[in-house]
Amino acid sequence: xxxxxxxxxxxxxxxxxxxxxxxxxxxxxxxxxxxxxxxxxxxxxxxxxxxxxxxxxxxxxxxxxxxxxxxxxxxxxxxxxxxxxxxxxxxxxxxxxxxxxxxxxxxxxxxxxxxxxxxxxxxxxxxxxxxxxxxxxxxxxxxxxxxxxxxxxxxxxxxxxxxxxxxxxxxxxxxxxxxxxxxxxxxxxxxxxxxxxxxxxxxxxxxxxxxxxxxxxxxxxxxxxxxxxxxxxxxxxxxxxxxxxxxxxxxxxxxxxxxxxxxxxxxxxxxxxxxxxxxxxxxxxxxxxxxxxxxxxxxxxxxxxxxxxxxxxxxxxxxxxxxxxxxxxxxxxxxxxxxxxxxxxxxxxxxxxxxxxxxxxxxxxxxxxxxxxxxxxxxxxxxxxxxxxxxxxxxxxxxxxxxxxxxxxxxxxxxxxxxxxxxxxxxxxxxxxxxxxxxxxxxxxxxxxxxxxxxxxxxxxxxxxxxxxxxxxxxxxxxxxxxxxxxxxxxxxxxxxxxxxxxxxxxxxxxxxxxxxxxxxxxxxxxxxxxxxxxxxxxxxxxxxxxxxxxxxx
RNA sequence: GGGCCUGUAGCGCAGUCUGGAUAGCGCACUAGCCUUCUAAAUUUGAGGAGAGCUAGGGGUCGCGGGUUCAAAUCCCGUCAGGCCCGCCA
Numbered sequence: 001x002x003x004x005x006x007x008x009x010x011x012x013x014x015x016x017x018x019x020x021x022x023x024x025x026x027x028x029x030x031x032x033x034x035x036x037x038x039x040x041x042x043x044x045x046x047x048x049x050x051x052x053x054x055x056x057x058x059x060x061x062x063x064x065x066x067x068x069x070x071x072x073x074x075x076x077x078x079x080x081x082x083x084x085x086x087x088x089x090x091x092x093x094x095x096x097x098x099x100x101x102x103x104x105x106x107x108x109x110x111x112x113x114x115x116x117x118x119x120x121x122x123x124x125x126x127x128x129x130x131x132x133x134x135x136x137x138x139x140x141x142x143x144x145x146x147x148x149x150x151x152x153x154x155x156x157x158x159x160x161x162x163x164x165x166x167x168x169x170x171x172x173x174x175x176x177x178x179x180x181x182x183x184x185x186x187x188x189x190x191x192x193x194x195x196x197x198x199x200x201x202x203x204x205x206x207x208x209x210x211x212x213x214x215x216x217x218x219x220x221x222x223x224x225x226x227x228x229x230x231x232x233x234x235x236x237x238x239x240x241x242x243x244x245x246x247x248x249x250x251x252x253x254x255x256x257x258x259x260x261x262x263x264x265x266x267x268x269x270x271x272x273x274x275x276x277x278x279x280x281x282x283x284x285x286x287x288x289x290x291x292x293x294x295x296x297x298x299x300x301x302x303x304x305x306x307x308x309x310x311x312x313x314x315x316x317x318x319x320x321x322x323x324x325x326x327x328x329x330x331x332x333x334x335x336x337x338x339x340x341x342x343x344x345x346x347x348x349x350x351x352x353x354x355x356x357x358x359x360x361x362x363x364x365x366x367x368x369x370x371x372x373x374x375x376x377x378x379x380x381x382x383x384x385x386x387x388x389x390x391x392x393x394x395x396x397x398x399x400x401x402x403x404x405x406x407x408x409x410x411x412x413x414x415x416x417x418x419x420x421x422x423x424x425x426x427x428x429x430x431x432x433x434x435x436x437x438x439x440x441x442x443x444x445x446x447x448x449x450x451x452x453x454x455x456x457x458x459x460x461x462x463x464x465x466x467x468x469x470x471x472x473x474x475x476x477x478x479x480x481x482x483x484x485x486x487x488x489x490x491x492x493x494x495x496x497x498x499x500x501x502x503x504x505x506x507x508x509x510x511x512x513x514x515x516x517x518x519x520x521x522x523x524x525x526x527x528x529x530x531x532x533x534x535x536x537x538x539x540x541x542x543x544x545x546x547x548x549x550x551x552x553x554x
Numbered sequence: 555g556g557g558c559c560u561g562u563a564g565c566g567c568a569g570u571c572u573g574g575a576u577a578g579c580g581c582a583c584u585a586g587c588c589u590u591c592u593a594a595a596u597u598u599g600a601g602g603a604g605a606g607c608u609a610g611g612g613g614u615c616g617c618g619g620g621u622u623c624a625a626a627u628c629c630c631g632u633c634a635g636g637c638c639c640g641c642c643a
Binding site for chain 2: 433445
């Protein structure tokens with residue numbers, strides 16, 4: 001509807017002497033379609049003119065005539081309501097979609113490059129559903145910016161030298177555990193350490209040997225990390241989530257990056273050694289007394305996570321030409337502002353950040369250490385099982401379909417929520433197949449596909465025939481898609497797309513119910529078929545952007 | 555103690571950035587419809603299934619104040635939940 005809005009803005013500018021940007025923000029979509037498609041509130045203008053707003057609206061309305069884009073203008077109270085030429089919108093929208101197909105809605109950027117790091121789960125056990133939130137959001141963002149034309153590389157950061165790995169090395173005791181056994185080992189060793197803190201000393205001994213380059217210890221760490229990374233990746237791949245680069249934290253420990261970085265930081269004059277012999281960056285200028293200290297090394301000079309991550313982030317900044325994005329949990333908010341401030345001292349532009357809040361359980365927080373988690377693999381199995389059950393009821397034998405539907409439901413239940421909201425995990429809600437869920441959306445696509453398979457479309461359209469409220473609302477929503485993509489990409493919020501795709505599916509189902517296609521004939525049938533086809537492109541695109549497949553039959 | 559995020563119907567959410575005309579949606583609940591083209595069932599009727607449609611009930615937009623012609627939306631305060639605050643990652 002952009003062309004229509006621009007047109008109205010121009011007309012208003014001519015007649016009010018207000019500048020375009022201001023008109024554009026004032027111009028709104030009325031709450032009720034009976035009030036038109038666009039509405040201009042005259043309160044501000046009335047204030048400037050020192051006149052009654054209702055009179056201003058009524059005077060202004062005289063200047064607007066019917067034209068190619070506008071069918072009529074009405075005033076209602078202090079509002080000037082514009083009704084657009086629906087036949088024109090139908091034609092512009094449907095033709096555009098049929099021309100661009102699955103590219104419709106893209107921002108069509110050229111020659112841009114983006115880097116995104118997401119998931120980056122600690123390699124200590126199987127991921128739980130809380131961690132999956134990072135992967136789903138990250139993957140959806142990757143799909144979104146790729147769709148918009150960016151050449152995109154996806155990174156996964158592996159904290160392969162942490163305390164947790166040392167604990168697992170100790171727990172494994174020279175054996176090579178299977179991936180699914182790691183979580184129990186991890187819980188067990190945590191319990192042991194809690195009972196007997198002496199064991200923790202051994203953990204630090206291992207870490208120390210590792211940092212000094214002890215080959216045997218290095219290999220033990222590698223073995224555990226490898227099992228973990230492979231296991232995690234298998235699960236994520238099964239969900240259709242892929243990475244281009246796996247970046248190992250150890251690389252930044254063993255190469256000279258951290259050392260060089262410290263030298264660079266000396267030049268900022270903000271680096272000091274505290275009275276416990278740690279190297280600390282003073283960020284009080286931007287972050288205040290409470291949170292202004294960013295500790296980079298231990299007393300013995302070995303690096304802390306912050307320093308290694310700073311080195312890694314700079315490496316990414318140098319690779320990312322246009323957009324550099326990272327997805328992190330809400331627990332890292334303060335940490336990230338420190339990182340950002342440190343980068344600023346060095347004149348680097350910090351990555352764009354997407355924070356998400358934690359998934360909680362009814363009984364409280366999830367903790368891998370304590371073992372009170374819902375594992376992602378468990379969630380996936382349940383989702384597939386439920387979908388299988390539904391398919392059996394319908395005597396559908398398609399093997400892949402259970403995953404498409406089950407995993408779709410699971411991803412959708414995570415992605416539909418705004419990332420900053422805490423979510424309390426609930427099996428029934430997470431696995432719902434009705435209402436606001438991905439099977440509902442997929443179903444609408446399947447219905448539309450089925451129509452298209454049964455009849456052939458002639459390209460004899462007559463767009464003014466799409467004139468009942470179901471058709472009109474469907475076209476309008478389709479025409480909003482590029483705007484939704486734009487916003488989602490600006491704010492890095494896949495939930496906008498999730499919410500949109502549900503609205504669209506709902507509008508289609510209303511249309512489906514009220515507007516027969518196959519039963520009709522001639523131009524009406526053809527034009528409706530074109531609308532159905534346009535719908536399938538858009539709904540498929542939006543599902544794909546969430547990492548959800550759209551099946552033609554279900 | 556300090557900082558950031560969240561609070562909208564019994565439950566789960568959208569709307570808050572960019573203030574605007576009766577606060578939307580889903581689940582659950584009540585009453586209908588089913589006609590297409592997904593699936594299943596039936597094919598006279600009746601009934602069943604459904605991830606389908608329509609309508610209905612249900613709201614102090616956490617609470618208090620302020621700004622404004624106009625506040626769920628902006629500002630201040632307050633309460634509740636989540637996250638963080640120097641050798642974890």
